[in-house]
Amino acid sequence: MSKVMIIGAGGVGGVVAHKCAQLPDTFTEIVLASRTVAKCEAIAAQLSRPVKTVQVDADHVAELVALLRAEQPLLVINVALPYQDLTIMDACLEAGVHYMDTANYEPLDTAKFEYHWQWAYREKFEQAGLMALLGCGFDPGATNIFTAYLAKHYFDEIHTLDIIDVNGGDHGYPFATNFNPEINIREVTADCRHYENGEFVTTPAMSLKQSFTCPEDVGTYNIYRMYHEELESLAVNFPTLKRAQFWMSFGDSYLKHLEVLGNVGMTGIAPVEFNGQQIVPIQFLRTLLPDPASLGPRTVGKTCIGCVVTGSKDGQQKTVYLYNIKDHQACYAEVQSQAISYTTGVPAMIGAKMLLEGQWLKPGVWNVEQLDPDPFMADLNVHGLPWQVVEEPGFELV
């Protein structure tokens, strides 16, 4: 018996629920818990088998502990927001439940994506004989595992890493985000940091761009260098890396809207007084923007996300590109979601499967690249995210 509790009923939570429901032998029972229970019920109504739905406020440890003790899942899949990571980890420790997530902890009042808060739980999880698996979405997640897979099978030593995340999808809105708007905007407006020669170098947000042509006719897009949380753990876990960078595609309309919203203060995270009430501009903006979970039916086009790694093998320098391409409408046909939630939810389901089936089960706090990439990579091919490897892809990156 392996009962799981999914916390968070947004775009990603919906995909995780669909994908877990497809594997009744692995996920024998599913509980879907979130702040707004109606969202859990709407997802449950789409599924091929019954799941239990529950209301929970994951900001409160005692409430979570009571729920975990009552339901007794083996594992919590946290796909709520990064703000809830630590309260859910605390509750898992207290109730004796394994933990996993897709995004690292971030305090509400500082836009700082860093692992140190969660890495500090290592000893506690080890002593409790429990596992916390961190960052198991696509990026972070599959991109870390792609790096580990290339390092294991194609290189003796890896030297540079460029993670390239292209969303060639179009939802038809002038401005919308493909995952939680607040988290997305905090991430995109942060200073850029990339890893070079043993340290992180800070540059202004969006100050370096280049053109990138995706394989398989996905198209040519402008990609911008930005900070992304997997760089932190990959720089630690692959100490031979001399440089690691993350690139994401953005359309001109998205960037123009973001610039204007930033200029007028709508992306701010500090509270302001309005009509005698404190409001946080970015939280108000979030309520005006389309819900990412609603973009599925109207998004067309493909995502192309992968890793370009250089390094040495048998004394020779080489370059290898490993990527996945996913069609937004194919995702919608399968799980009623666009490809950004799909490409996050599928790796989360596979990570949960690795843990429950024992291939990855190990007490402590682990980033995904520290575990054997092979069974995970095999499962990506089976569960909707097939990947390709191109040796010497022939493109030059900045």
Ligand code: NDP
């Ligand atoms: P959504 O905003 O669509 O969904 C978040 C869900 O969490 C909502 O159902 C929300 O409830 C619920 N929630 C928020 N706060 C609480 C709380 N205190 N207690 C219980 N439930 C709560 O976000 P997404 O589905 O787009 O993203 C989910 C997570 O996935 C985020 O952490 C995001 O950073 C991560 N992500 C990771 C990616 C990767 O590749 N690694 C890519 C994309 C996303 P309510 O409905 O009441 O607001």
